[in-house]
Amino acid sequence: MPIPVPSxxxxxxxxxxxxxxxxxxxxxxxLAEAHFNVFxxxxxxVNFDMTSQGTxxxxxxxxxxxxxxxxxxxxxxxxxxxxxxxxDRLGHTYVCPTHNLLGCVKLVVSTLVPxxxxxxxxxxxxxxxxxPRAIPVPSIRTGTDPIFTGNADLGRLEALxxxxxxxxxxxxAFADGxxxxxxxxxxxxxVAADRRGIRLVLDGSRVIENAWYIQxxxxxxxxxxxxxxxxxIVKTAHVLALDGAQDxxxxxxxxxxxxxxxxxxxxxxxxxxYEGLHTYGGMSGRTMEVLARGLDEMCDEAExxxxxxxxxxxxxxxxxxxxxxxxxCDGAYLEADRILPHIPQHAAHALACALYLTSGVRASVPxxxxxxxxxxxxxxxxxxxxQLGQVAExxxxxxxxxxxxxxxxxxxxxxxxxxxxxxxxxxxLKPYEFDCYPFLIHTIxxxxxxxxxxxxxxxREAGYNTFLLRSADVTIDLLTDSGTxxxxIDQxxxxxxxxxxxxxxxxxRTFVKTFRETYGYEHIIPVHQGRAAEHILSQIMIRPGQMxxxxxxxxxxxxxxELAGGVFLDVIVDQAHDPECDFPWKGNxxxxxxxxxxxxDGAARIAYISFEHCVNMAGGQPVSxxxxxxxxxxxxxxxxxxxYDATRAVENAYFIQKRDPRYRETHIRDILREMMLYxxxxxxxxxxxxxxxxxxLLAFKDNAAWRVxxxxxxxxxxxxxxxxxxxxxxxxxxxxxATEMLDDRYIRTRVEQAGFLASRLIDAGVPIVMPPxxxxxxxxxxxxxxxxxxxxxxxxRLAAEIYVETGVRVMERGNVSKGRDPETGRNYRPSxxxxxxxxxxxxxxxxxxxxxxxxIIRLYRRRETIHGLHFAYEPAHLRFFQxxxxxxxx
Ligand code: P61
Numbered sequence: 003m004p005i006p007v008p009s010x011x012x013x014x015x016x017x018x019x020x021x022x023x024x025x026x027x028x029x030x031x032x033l034a035e036a037h038f039n040v041f042x043x044x045x046x047x048v049n050f051d052m053t054s055q056g057t058x059x060x061x062x063x064x065x066x067x068x069x070x071x072x073x074x075x076x077x078x079x080x081x082x083x084x085x086x087x088x089x090d091r092l093g094h095t096y097v098c099p100t101h102n103l104l105g106c107v108k109l110v111v112s113t114l115v116p117x118x119x120x121x122x123x124x125x126x127x128x129x130x131x132x133x134p135r136a137i138p139v140p141s142i143r144t145g146t147d148p149i150f151t152g153n154a155d156l157g158r159l160e161a162l163x164x165x166x167x168x169x170x171x172x173x174x175a176f177a178d179g180x181x182x183x184x185x186x187x188x189x190x191x192x193v194a195a196d197r198r199g200i201r202l203v204l205d206g207s208r209v210i211e212n213a214w215y216i217q218x219x220x221x222x223x224x225x226x227x228x229x230x231x232x233x234x235i236v237k238t239a240h241v242l243a244l245d246g247a248q249d250x251x252x253x254x255x256x257x258x259x260x261x262x263x264x265x266x267x268x269x270x271x272x273x274x275x276y277e278g279l280h281t282y283g284g285m286s287g288r289t290m291e292v293l294a295r296g297l298d299e300m301c302d303e304a305e306x307x308x309x310x311x312x313x314x315x316x317x318x319x320x321x322x323x324x325x326x327x328x329x330x331c332d333g334a335y336l337e338a339d340r341i342l343p344h345i346p347q348h349a350a351h352a353l354a355c356a357l358y359l360t361s362g363v364r365a366s367v368p369x370x371x372x373x374x375x376x377x378x379x380x381x382x383x384x385x386x387x388x389q390l391g392q393v394a395e396x397x398x399x400x401x402x403x404x405x406x407x408x409x410x411x412x413x414x415x416x417x418x419x420x421x422x423x424x425x426x427x428x429x430x431l432k433p434y435e436f437d438c439y440p441f442l443i444h445t446i447x448x449x450x451x452x453x454x455x456x457x458x459x460x461x462r463e464a465g466y467n468t469f470l471l472r473s474a475d476v477t478i479d480l481l482t483d484s485g486t487x488x489x490x491i492d493q494x495x496x497x498x499x500x501x502x503x504x505x506x507x508x509x510x511r512t513f514v515k516t517f518r519e520t521y522g523y524e525h526i527i528p529v530h531q532g533r534a535a536e537h538i539l540s541q542i543m544i545r546p547g548q549m550x551x552x553x554x555x556x557x558x559x560x561x562x563x564e565l566a567g568g569v570f571l572d573v574i575v576d577q578a579h580d581p582e583c584d585f586p587w588k589g590n591x592x593x594x595x596x597x598x599x600x601x602x603d604g605a606a607r608i609a610y611i612s613f614e615h616c617v618n619m620a621g622g623q624p625v626s627x628x629x630x631x632x633x634x635x636x637x638x639x640x641x642x643x644x645x646y647d648a649t650r651a652v653e654n655a656y657f658i659q660k661r662d663p664r665y666r667e668t669h670i671r672d673i674l675r676e677m678m679l680y681x682x683x684x685x686x687x688x689x690x691x692x693x694x695x696x697x698x699l700l701a702f703k704d705n706a707a708w709r710v711x712x713x714x715x716x717x718x719x720x721x722x723x724x725x726x727x728x729x730x731x732x733x734x735x736x737x738x739x740a741t742e743m744l745d746d747r748y749i750r751t752r753v754e755q756a757g758f759l760a761s762r763l764i765d766a767g768v769p770i771v772m773p774p775x776x777x778x779x780x781x782x783x784x785x786x787x788x789x790x791x792x793x794x795x796x797x798x799r800l801a802a803e804i805y806v807e808t809g810v811r812v813m814e815r816g817n818v819s820k821g822r823d824p825e826t827g828r829n830y831r832p833s834x835x836x837x838x839x840x841x842x843x844x845x846x847x848x849x850x851x852x853x854x855x856x857x858i859i860r861l862y863r864r865r866e867t868i869h870g871l872h873f874a875y876e877p878a879h880l881r882f883f884q885x886x887x888x889x890x891x892x
Contacts (some may be wrong), residue, residue, distance in 0.1 A: 021441055064252075539700060624776065781858070
């Protein structure tokens with residue numbers, strides 16, 4: 003059976019690295035300062051750095067390994083782990099650690115290559131490092147096989163071995179990044195080496211990519227797992243050299259492995275001279291740990307298939323745009339001489355400059371001067387297909403205007419590309435603007451795959467309630483966007499750098515300063531999450547019997563208002579209750595409804611206005627700026643306070659920027675400041691907009707008395723006044739998140755992901771709440787399953803069926819959530835019978851979304867086969883969390 007190719011990433015995003023997008027003016031300045039050699043640019047000066055060495059996204063297990071380095075000088079446990087990983091995954095018995103691949107080369111040369119002998123190789127890159135040491139590196143690459151262009155020419159090899167003093171054969175898996183080697187050829191070279199009694203050394207830094215080519219293209223190999231082929235490749239060589247910063251996705255490090263104890267003995271006697279001790283070889287304990295974990299993971303079949311699919315797609319994309327390229331194992335290698343025939347000198351450098359100047363993409367020219375390729379290498383797992391598609395477009399943009407690319411005049415030279423300095427002019431090239439996620443993937447978390455049978459069992463065991471599923475059984479988790487965000491490395495850095503205390507922390511001061519600036523509110527009080535702020539606010543503001551008008555309820559908000567003796571009154575516009583109506587401001591308060599309440603009961607009976615941005619229960623529907631202004635203008639003179647639930651205020655600000663022409667050019671940060679001006683304070687669940695996994699706040703614009711009361715309750719219910727029961731580190735992560743959430747590019751891609759998912763569903767006729775909201779898509783279960791009575795819980799059943807069909811977890815928001823009328827004991831049967839597909843921030847890509855949509859569309863096409871549920875166990879309160887169900891008979 004051929005190996006399946008995943009249709010989405012077999013992982014989700016765990017942490018991100020933000021991308022800076024330098025402007026054209028900045029790029030010009032950076033390029034001039036870099037002497038027109040893009041090697042001299044730093045990552046903060048580029049948006050996408052197209053190099054695959056040491057730039058991969060690690061797994062969360064690898065990054066955790068960084069903290070498990072035991073850093074012993076001798077015999078570190080991390081070295082034991084490394085040896086175990088080599089034995090398990092690669093099959094070799096002995097391991098000599100090195101600081102990187104050049105360390106391996108150095109040891110091999112000093113032990114196996116006597117003076118005045120040469121190294122026959124299929125890799126030109128090896129010559130770059132050995133020729134300066136006066137070691138000849140005759141090429142044995144054929145280039146004749148249409149696929150395995152890295153194969154050794156066996157005839158030429160025999161002739162060489164006859165005529166020249168060749169001490170070892172050095173084959174590189176995927177030679178020079180462009181030329182894979184077949185298993186058959188590798189085996190034949192081994193036979194030739196054995197016949198002469200010399201070693202076959204394999205550089206297996208890209209053994210995974212090479213194994214994939216063997217699986218795909220060598221006859222009889224298609225059924226074998228990559229892990230199996232990798233072992234065979236390794237065992238075919240006498241010695242394996244491996245760069246930790248390539249396939250094992252470490253940042254550096256290397257290993258030299260073998261089954262031959264005598265060779266190993268030679269290496270470890272030499273290693274002390276050049277690298278370090280034989281149990282660390284120039285690596286820190288943590289690097290050995292990361293490398294060991296990388297070796298354990300690098301043959302993961304789904305991950306390999308995904309990475310190679312992405313690489314192939316990128317290459318095909320460029321070919322389809324007519325850009326002359328050579329296929330690479332990790333990207334596409336641009337043929338600079340063909341793209342710029344009018345530039346005879348340093349064409350690859352000129353192309354690199356043009357690419358950076360027009361788009362901010364950096365691709366640099368490696369090794370010795372003279373190569374004709376500009377490698378565009380994809381950092382493993384770090385970029386999405388959306389971003390790569392745009393990088394391809396940026397390259398095509400240069401290619402289309404290649405005639406205008408400026409030549410470079412050599413200012414100072416050298417033998418190596420990194421030494422060159424040029425003079426040039428800024429050619430008049432049309433720039434390319436990126437419009438994609440403004441972050442790279444820093445670490446990933448693998449997601450489980452499951453069979454339909456497994457999922458059927460899991461949902462039965464969970465009583466058809468998605469809240470009761472285990473995360474380990476869920477492939478794509480769209481249960482909530484609450485606390486599920488991927489933090490950035492800057493948030494992590496702030497988190498780790500926090501000095502803990504139970505008194506006032508620096509993190510608290512930064513937190514207060516940041517949110518004063520963000521909202522324009524004077525009093526900023528940290529709380530552990532949203533409901534804690536709601537509790538305190540309700541206790542301060544509500545006197546028993548008072549009304550709390552609001553724009554649709556939220557479960558926890560309403561519960562706290564009622565606990566304080568308040569009566570919630572829904573004054574949202576009528577359109578919010580109609581899932582088919584596409585009014586753009588379905589979160590608005592209906593002023594005439596509000597007026598009626600105030601006129602009927604008097605302003606003194608109103609505790610405050612509970613005003614939620616991007617109303618969750620209405621489908622993430624925004625409030626217009628005009629509505630906020632009008633409500634405030636009406637309430638303020640009457641001394642009725644207006645409190646925002648600003649949990650998704652930034653997403654609301656984006657809709658104002660997008661839908662209100664007066665704000666099209668206004669930055670999100672300024673829109674948010676104006677929104678908050680029309681309120682007296684806010685509660686926030688920080689687990690949403692703030693891009694953290696825990697946290698929240700309560701804020702008052704200027705009322706110091708409320709602050710005193712709130713802090714009193716804080717001490718009793720939550721924690722210290724300067725931490726609200728959070729770790730100071732959590733305050734630091736929130737403060738940093740608050741600066742990231744205001745990035746216009748980020749918030750656009752965040753909210754538009756919901757639009758992307760919605761448009762695929764709409765095109766297929768799937769009924770959803772219109773217009774699509776900020777943080778979620780709501781399926782209209784009434785229209786999806788019109789044949790199921792609401793008392794047989796269509797939305798609950800639909801959520802369960804989505805899980806079984808797709809492995810995606812979603813949430814019921816309908817009859818089950820609303821509960822029963824305590825008077826009559828009957829279900830409320832709310833007008834909205836919905837299923838929420840909620841999008842965590844920075845976690846899933848559009849490739850995940852495509853698969854989610856396809857699964858739901860499949861389900862929609864067989865909707866008549868779906869039936870209802872009845873309660874098997876019904877808890878008295880908030881029954882949606884713990885309730886269990888059984889299917890009704892068909
Ligand atoms: C959610 F099923 N939301 O959307 P806390 N205000 C708003 C929220 O969306 C919110 C809170 C206050 C959740 C989590 C959740 O019945 C449920 O930080 C607009 O969760 O305390 C939370 O903030 C409360 C899901 C909460 C539920 C209650 O998924």
